[in-house]
Amino acid sequence: MNFVALKMLVGDRAKYLGIVMGITFASLLITQQAAIFVGLMGRTYGSISDLGLPDIWVMDPKVQFIDDIKPLQDTQLLRVRGVKGVDWAVPLYKGLLKARLEDGTFQTCNVIGLDDATLIGGPPLMIKGKLEDLRRADSVIVDDVGAAGKLAHPSATGKPRPLVPGDTLELNDHRAMVVGICKVSRTFQSQPTVYTTYERATLFAPRERKLLSFVLVKAKPGQDLAVLRHRIEATTGLSAYTQQGFINKTWWYFFDNTGIPINFAISVALGFVVGTAIAGQTFYSFTLENLRQFGALKAMGTPTGTLLRMILLQAVLVGAIGYGLGVGLACLSGWAARNTELSFVLPWQLMLASALAIVVICILSSLLSIWKVIHLEPAIVFKQ
Amino acid sequence: MTLETAHLPADQIAVRCRGVTKSYGQGSSQVTALRGIDLDVRRGELLMLVGPSGCGKTTLISVIAGILDQNRGECTVFGHDFKAMRQNDRTKYRGQMIGFVFQSFNLLPTLTAAENVSVPLLINGMPRRQALAKAKKELAGVGLGERANSLPAELSGGQQQRVAIARALVHDPKLIVCDEPTSALDHATGQKIMEILRGVGVASDRALVIVTHDNRIFQFADRIVKMDDGQVVGTLDSPDELRAQADAVRTGAAERTTEESVS
Numbered sequence: 001m002n003f004v005a006l007k008m009l010v011g012d013r014a015k016y017l018g019i020v021m022g023i024t025f026a027s028l029l030i031t032q033q034a035a036i037f038v039g040l041m042g043r044t045y046g047s048i049s050d051l052g053l054p055d056i057w058v059m060d061p062k063v064q065f066i067d068d069i070k071p072l073q074d075t076q077l078l079r080v081r082g083v084k085g086v087d088w089a090v091p092l093y094k095g096l097l098k099a100r101l102e103d104g105t106f107q108t109c110n111v112i113g114l115d116d117a118t119l120i121g122g123p124p125l126m127i128k129g130k131l132e133d134l135r136r137a138d139s140v141i142v143d144d145v146g147a148a149g150k151l152a153h154p155s156a157t158g159k160p161r162p163l164v165p166g167d168t169l170e171l172n173d174h175r176a177m178v179v180g181i182c183k184v185s186r187t188f189q190s191q192p193t194v195y196t197t198y199e200r201a202t203l204f205a206p207r208e209r210k211l212l213s214f215v216l217v218k219a220k221p222g223q224d225l226a227v228l229r230h231r232i233e234a235t236t237g238l239s240a241y242t243q244q245g246f247i248n249k250t251w252w253y254f255f256d257n258t259g260i261p262i263n264f265a266i267s268v269a270l271g272f273v274v275g276t277a278i279a280g281q282t283f284y285s286f287t288l289e290n291l292r293q294f295g296a297l298k299a300m301g302t303p304t305g306t307l308l309r310m311i312l313l314q315a316v317l318v319g320a321i322g323y324g325l326g327v328g329l330a331c332l333s334g335w336a337a338r339n340t341e342l343s344f345v346l347p348w349q350l351m352l353a354s355a356l357a358i359v360v361i362c363i364l365s366s367l368l369s370i371w372k373v374i375h376l377e378p379a380i381v382f383k384q
Numbered sequence: 385m386t387l388e389t390a391h392l393p394a395d396q397i398a399v400r401c402r403g404v405t406k407s408y409g410q411g412s413s414q415v416t417a418l419r420g421i422d423l424d425v426r427r428g429e430l431l432m433l434v435g436p437s438g439c440g441k442t443t444l445i446s447v448i449a450g451i452l453d454q455n456r457g458e459c460t461v462f463g464h465d466f467k468a469m470r471q472n473d474r475t476k477y478r479g480q481m482i483g484f485v486f487q488s489f490n491l492l493p494t495l496t497a498a499e500n501v502s503v504p505l506l507i508n509g510m511p512r513r514q515a516l517a518k519a520k521k522e523l524a525g526v527g528l529g530e531r532a533n534s535l536p537a538e539l540s541g542g543q544q545q546r547v548a549i550a551r552a553l554v555h556d557p558k559l560i561v562c563d564e565p566t567s568a569l570d571h572a573t574g575q576k577i578m579e580i581l582r583g584v585g586v587a588s589d590r591a592l593v594i595v596t597h598d599n600r601i602f603q604f605a606d607r608i609v610k611m612d613d614g615q616v617v618g619t620l621d622s623p624d625e626l627r628a629q630a631d632a633v634r635t636g637a638a639e640r641t642t643e644e645s646v647s
Contacts (some may be wrong), residue, residue, distance in 0.1 A: 004495065007492070007495055008494055010494070011495075292490060293492050296490035296492075297503070297507070299449070299451050299478070300452075300503065300504055300507060301475055301482070301504070303472060303475050338571075379446045379451050381484070
């Protein structure tokens with residue numbers, strides 16, 4: 001009887017397309033908005049996940065997220081290095097500094113100062129130049145998006161020219177020479193990222209008593225990270241997080257303290273409700289129109305269970321097609337916006353969640369129809 | 385009333401109803417559709433149920449076909465009492481033993497003629513390919529072998545009813561229940577449909593029960609049962625007798641109408 005169910009469904013083109021479109025719309029809206037949300041939230045911790053080498057981040061206990069810098073005294077670095085189980089510990093500067101562009105305008109940059117000796121904490125991918133070039137005088141490495149966008153040089157043609165190695169910047173009244181272009185994860189604030197050495201970064205930065213933002217720690221082989229983390233905290237009085245722990249802390253800060261989740265949740269909920277309404281209404285009207293046929297099938301000996309399976313099969317089919325189209329369109333929109341500021345990340349977990357949402361929509365949509373068919377009196381077929 | 389078939393052994397009886405009563409609604413709004421119906425349908429018989437609108441014909445075939453429960457009395461089909469069966473058994477029995485022909489055909493509009501005819505076979509678990517092949521043979525039997533792949537909308541009313549007849553017969557049911565099978569058709573097509581029903585539907589181990597208003601098809605009946613006000617009011621073995629009665633009533637009504645208009 002599956003064949004009969006499918007032919008009943010696809011035979012009524014208008015209704016069939018109506019239901020599929022409703023579910024496609026819901027799937028698209030749910031998936032796309034959720035993917036943008038995931039992408040946007042991912043940007044909040046891009047600066048952390050870009051640093052793959054350190055196991056533990058040490059910081060002031062009052063720090064709430066990656067951009068909430070509460071500087072430490074330089075001596076804290078030595079205290080951390082002295083903790084048992086620490087293989088090495090290096091300083092990291094992170095701060096917002098103003099860059100003066102050639103046309104006289106200013107642009108705030110996210111400046112990251114790496115340990116002078118090891119350059120640990122550098123960008124994950126170099127596009128032009130080498131990380132070691134940071135050892136040259138006044139050198140900086142700029143991320144490709146910033147170099148081609150907010151930090152680009154004005155040109156005579158009017159179209160800004162991307163920064164290339166050899167160009168210079170003025171960072172907080174200090175000359176800085178671009179020696180490389182790198183690729184980094186986009187940050188939440190979308191400011192250009194500028195890498196330099198720790199010492200040079202502290203020179204670029206306004207004079208303050210404390211300038212050390214974080215201490216990056218590598219544990220000795222075999223060292224339990226949780227134990228080491230607690231040991232660092234107990235010894236120094238600072239906070240220590242594993243990389244994932246710091247990512248979670250940052251993620252939850254933005255989740256709890258910004259309007260991002262509620263705004264996206266409204267969009268996702270809207271997609272869910274509108275999708276359910278369109279699909280449900282059309283599906284119910286489809287069942288109503290076929291009620292006489294269902295009655296005839298019931299009279300001819302089709303068990304109610306088979307009729308319910310037929311309805312569920314119809315719902316599963318339109319659900320699968322609508323889901324596929326919706327996710328496909330969402331992916332297409334993400335791909336089309338891949339070189340823009342739009343954040344779009346679609347992990348498999350999100351696709352699964354979206355599929356579950358569509359399953360719920362299909363169940364809700366078919367419930368009314370199922371109820372109607374269960375209570376359908378087959379004697380209806382003898383009425384005119 | 386004593387039934388002339390009461391003496392027949394059970395193995396010659398297809399349908400046996402005794403004291404069947406059916407009411408709709410409750411309290412002051414209760415309507416009694418059947419008032420103690422006693423009726424036998426023999427195997428190999430084409431029986432017509434006739435009577436005015438609202439006399440309970442459709443309710444009676446609904447009870448006989450097991451899609452409606454009577455309030456009182458007993459109704460057995462080939463010895464099986466639907467009311468005593470569990471719902472699943474009843475549905476299965478109905479699917480195997482009963483074929484339906486409806487007034488408005490009730491064909492699935494998105495299925496071809498052959499697919500429509502194959503539905504009872506699919507319900508009974510036959511594989512689709514096999515069911516389609518058998519359905520096409522059955523369609524050929526009602527003269528529609530060439531239209532097996534046509535959708536119902538592409539067929540005339542008479543052709544659609546022939547498809548419905550093929551659907552009612554394809555799984556070789558023992559009882560065929562027809563509700564006004566010719567009322568939506570013109571006279572010639574109605575005659576053709578009845579010839580087909582009579583030709584391919586009647587068999588020694590099968591019974592046909594046809595509800596109709598159409599006195600032009602009475603000659604196809606083996607026996608005609610008259611109903612009125614939820615009761616069996618007469619049984620006629622001669623269709624001519626019933627047609628004569630119907631004509632007399634119609635003529636009388638016409639004369640009364642003429643007299644009233646003259647006065």
